[in-house]
Amino acid sequence: APRPAHSWEENFDGTMLNAAIQMAWFLMLRMKEYGDSGGVDPDMVMRGHEVRLTCRGKPCMPGEATEMTVEFRKTKTDQEAFGISQAVHISGDLLVCATRATDSLRGLAPQRFGEGSEALQPLFRWASGGVLKREEVQRALQRAAVGVGLPAERFMSHSLRIGGASALFQATGEVELVKRRGRWTSSAVQRYLHDELDAEVTRNVAAMMATGSAVLQPSSRSAAPGTGNSGAQRHRAPAVMELDGIGQQRTRS
Numbered sequence: 404a405p406r407p408a409h410s411w412e413e414n415f416d417g418t419m420l421n422a423a424i425q426m427a428w429f430l431m432l433r434m435k436e437y438g439d440s441g442g443v444d445p446d447m448v449m450r451g452h453e454v455r456l457t458c459r460g461k462p463c464m465p466g467e468a469t470e471m472t473v474e475f476r477k478t479k480t481d482q483e484a485f486g487i488s489q490a491v492h493i494s495g496d497l498l499v500c501a502t503r504a505t506d507s508l509r510g511l512a513p514q515r516f517g518e519g520s521e522a523l524q525p526l527f528r529w530a531s532g533g534v535l536k537r538e539e540v541q542r543a544l545q546r547a548a549v550g551v552g553l554p555a556e557r558f559m560s561h562s563l564r565i566g567g568a569s570a571l572f573q574a575t576g577e578v579e580l581v582k583r584r585g586r587w588t589s590s591a592v593q594r595y596l597h598d599e600l601d602a603e604v605t606r607n608v609a610a611m612m613a614t615g616s617a618v619l620q621p622s623s624r625s626a627a628p629g630t631g632n633s634g635a636q637r638h639r640a641p642a643v644m645e646l647d648g649i650g651q652q653r654t655r656s
Contacts, residue, residue, distance in 0.1 A: 412530040422504040423527040429501040431567040431585035438535040451515035452522040465510035471502040
């Protein structure tokens with residue numbers, strides 16, 4: 404028998420969740436910056452008014468955006484609340500792209516963006532009006548993890564922030580860029596990067612030591628301080644979890 408068509412509400416909720424998760428990953432968001440984490444922080448939570456979708460710098464219709472600019476009213480690196488803006492361009496991947504995912508949400512809920520009637524409310528809300536909660540993000544990530552054979556307990560809402568930082572470091576080798584992009588004031592981000600680099604190195608460390616193949620190699624790129632690893636080395640990026648328009652999980656490597 405054919406599967407029943409998904410309702411508008413189910414489609415909307417899947418689109419909203421996909422946009423929230425992708426934006427959290429690409430921008431390394433703290434949960435308080437996009438949802439309910441033990442309550443909604445009105446000074447930090449993202450509103451549609453602060454998300455501008457444009458096509459080559461000019462206003463555009465839903466489905467046409469090539470970049471997105473997000474304004475953070477207050478962050479840990481901006482305690483005086485002067486505001487910090489960050490741009491996210493289309494990634495080139497139709498599925499793994501925060502700009503396209505957010506533009507899809509704009510197509511379903513234009514009133515949440517710009518000067519719309521709901522633009523000053525938290526952006527990531529279900530069709531019912533409830534703000535996206537930490538536990539709901541965590542459940543979505545854990546379902547996706549189980550779907551690809553990974554242990555669910557390793558995935559929390561903070562995994563998006565950590566994963567985004569790791570992916571950006573793998574792509575650039577620049578710790579300072581990761582810190583700026585993720586709005587870190589301390590060296591905490593280096594601990595995340597150290598953990599991943601250490602795990603990669605220790606897989607083969609015994610063999611390298613026994614064969615004498617462990618050598619120092621200079622690099623022109625910066626590496627995470629204290630790791631002793633070349634910033635030019637590339638590590639296999641972890642799978643990126645995606646959600647399609649109806650909230651079904653898939654993976655890409």
